[in-house]
Amino acid sequence: MKQDLSYPIPSDAALEPPAEWAELRGECPVARVKLPSGDQATLLTRYEDVKQVLADPRFTRLLTAPDAARLSATDDGGLFNSEMAQILPDGGEEHLHWRRLVGKWFTAKRMAALRPAMAEIAERLIDDMVKRGAPGDLRADLGFPLPVYVICDMLGVPAEDRERFSYWSDTLLNLTRYEKAEVEAAQHEFFQYMSAHLTAKRAEPGDDLLSELLAAGGPEQGGLSEIQVLVTGMALLVAGHETTANMIGKMVAMLLADRTRWERLLEDPSLIRTAVEESLRMDANSGFGLPRYLSEGIEVGATALPRGTTVVCSMAAANRDESVFDAAGEMDLARKPNPHLAFGAGAHSCLGQALARTELQVVLEVLLRRLPSLELAVSPAELERVEGLAVGGLRTVPVRW
Amino acid sequence: MKVIVDEDRCCGAGQCVLLAPQVFDQREEDGIVVLLNAEPDEGRHAVVREAAAVCPGAAIEVQEG
Ligand code: HEM
Ligand code: SF4
Numbered sequence: 001m002k003q004d005l006s007y008p009i010p011s012d013a014a015l016e017p018p019a020e021w022a023e024l025r026g027e028c029p030v031a032r033v034k035l036p037s038g039d040q041a042t043l044l045t046r047y048e049d050v051k052q053v054l055a056d057p058r059f060t061r062l063l064t065a066p067d068a069a070r071l072s073a074t075d076d077g078g079l080f081n082s083e084m085a086q087i088l089p090d091g092g093e094e095h096l097h098w099r100r101l102v103g104k105w106f107t108a109k110r111m112a113a114l115r116p117a118m119a120e121i122a123e124r125l126i127d128d129m130v131k132r133g134a135p136g137d138l139r140a141d142l143g144f145p146l147p148v149y150v151i152c153d154m155l156g157v158p159a160e161d162r163e164r165f166s167y168w169s170d171t172l173l174n175l176t177r178y179e180k181a182e183v184e185a186a187q188h189e190f191f192q193y194m195s196a197h198l199t200a201k202r203a204e205p206g207d208d209l210l211s212e213l214l215a216a217g218g219p220e221q222g223g224l225s226e227i228q229v230l231v232t233g234m235a236l237l238v239a240g241h242e243t244t245a246n247m248i249g250k251m252v253a254m255l256l257a258d259r260t261r262w263e264r265l266l267e268d269p270s271l272i273r274t275a276v277e278e279s280l281r282m283d284a285n286s287g288f289g290l291p292r293y294l295s296e297g298i299e300v301g302a303t304a305l306p307r308g309t310t311v312v313c314s315m316a317a318a319n320r321d322e323s324v325f326d327a328a329g330e331m332d333l334a335r336k337p338n339p340h341l342a343f344g345a346g347a348h349s350c351l352g353q354a355l356a357r358t359e360l361q362v363v364l365e366v367l368l369r370r371l372p373s374l375e376l377a378v379s380p381a382e383l384e385r386v387e388g389l390a391v392g393g394l395r396t397v398p399v400r401w
Numbered sequence: 402m403k404v405i406v407d408e409d410r411c412c413g414a415g416q417c418v419l420l421a422p423q424v425f426d427q428r429e430e431d432g433i434v435v436l437l438n439a440e441p442d443e444g445r446h447a448v449v450r451e452a453a454a455v456c457p458g459a460a461i462e463v464q465e466g
Contacts (some may be wrong), residue, residue, distance in 0.1 A: 055459070058403075098410065099413065100413065100430075100431035100433065101431070102433065103412075103413040103431060104413075104428075104429065104430055104431050104432045106413075106415070106417050106432065107413070107427040107429075108415030108416075108418035108419045108422070108427060109418065109422075109426070109427065109433045110413075111415070111419075183434075240402035336451055337450070337451040337454035337455050338455065339454050339455045342459060343414070344457065345457050346412065346457065346458060346459075347412055347458070348412075349412055349414055349457035349458070350414065351412075351413075351414070353414050353415070353416070353457075354414065354415035354416075354418075354419060356408070357419060360418075
């Protein structure tokens with residue numbers, strides 16, 4: 001393979017994978033790439049390799065070691081390299097402890113209980129979009145606001161502040177879009193905001209996640225330190241928002257790009273669950289992928305990777321690996337089982353996946369019911385990607401009905 | 402069919418509960434998997450196999466037979 005492929009690999013069509021993925025999986029599954037920062041890393045694209053590294057509890061996404069690659073173009077390398085990222089325990093018993101304290105808020109049962117409230121929000125947002133008239137932008141009108149309302153409610157923060165959260169989270173997910181000074185100023189503001197919010201919650205606790213994390217007491221009582229609660233709040237706002245928000249737009253775009261898919265769902269809504277999973281698998285525009293810093297040498301496939309290597313796992317490329325998925329390039333709305341890696345794997349796999357799945361299912365259910373005539377208002381080839389952030393998405397998803 | 406879960410590998414993602422709530426649950430206090438039925442009926446075998454295949458922690462083992 002060519003030396004030093006630039007990563008992320010540019011791709012013209014927003015819904016199609018770059019041709020390089022299949023080439024890499026076939027010929028160069030352990031590839032050297034150059035990151036936006038200019039640093040080198042090792043890119044993995046095969047399902048087995050990506051899963052092996054993600055699920056290995058010894059390695060995490062923290063890139064704070066002095067010899068770790070920097071991802072983003074700002075000097076300090078962005079979110080994955082930042083000091084703030086270190087406040088949450090990322091490995092071993094401590095990570096497990098954090099995960100279990102927070103995880104109880106994200107169980108499948110709790111998410112099922114949120115369904116009616118989510119459906120109501122979706123209905124209201126769709127009403128507003130319809131009132132404004134076609135064409136609407138499914139990303140701005142539905143995809144972005146819905147997850148924000150839901151996560152704000154869980155955290156007990158006011159949804160009116162959502163514009164600010166959006167900006168703050170964009171800067172935290174920055175790869176190349178923002179300057180260092182902008183990122184720092186935004187992080188500082190976000191931190192101040194959360195800090196004031198926690199002070200208010202301490203004085204007047206609610207029945208939200210952050211109030212309860214505070215009420216659980218400090219580390220001596222088996223809880224989290226104040227700063228850990230604060231960073232958990234920031235992390236959940238960012239994670240609970242941008243990823244799902246973008247995924248709603250991408251999912252609907254994929255289903256409408258070939259309208260027979262939409263029609264199949266109209267005929268048989270029982271396919272909604274598997275259609276959501278298949279959209280997650282087929283997402284060619286999921287963003288950067290996941291970095292891992294190898295604190296010990298390992299063997300991946302037949303290649304030895306030395307200690308100190310920064311690996312980038314492309315889940316999106318792995319999700320199209322023909323050796324695991326039959327007709328991997330085809331969107332099969334009934335695919336079962338669908339062990340895609342969109343939420344990662346192992347101990348660090350997405351904590352909010354039950355929430356994300358529920359939101360995606362509810363949005364699709366309500367859209368199919370309310371706007372069966374929905375269609376893209378542009379050709380799929382005209383859809384444009386969001387550039388420069390770690391999470392991928394479409395700039396707009398113009399629709400009519 | 403016999404189902405075995407490994408709490409230590411479970412990351413509490415709830416996939417199994419979303420798929421087969423009659424067979425799996427999650428603990429109230431930390432979201433870790435609880436096996437409700439180690440020998441589910443024939444009719445649930447397919448969905449239990451699916452849960453085992455997609456469990457992100459590889460925490461579900463299915464012994465056939
Ligand atoms: C479609 C939507 C989503 C996608 C594709 C997604 C993807 C991911 C992935 C790939 C990871 C693994 C990171 C790693 O291994 O280093 C992750 C972790 C995480 N996600 Fe999500 N996520 C989504 C939605 C959410 C939501 C709604 C929340 C919660 C509010 C959330 C909270 C988290 C948290 C807290 C982690 C860190 C878990 C840990 O390190 O133990 N995510 N997510
Ligand atoms: S799917 Fe696996 S990891 Fe998730 S709750 Fe069930 S057993 Fe645990």
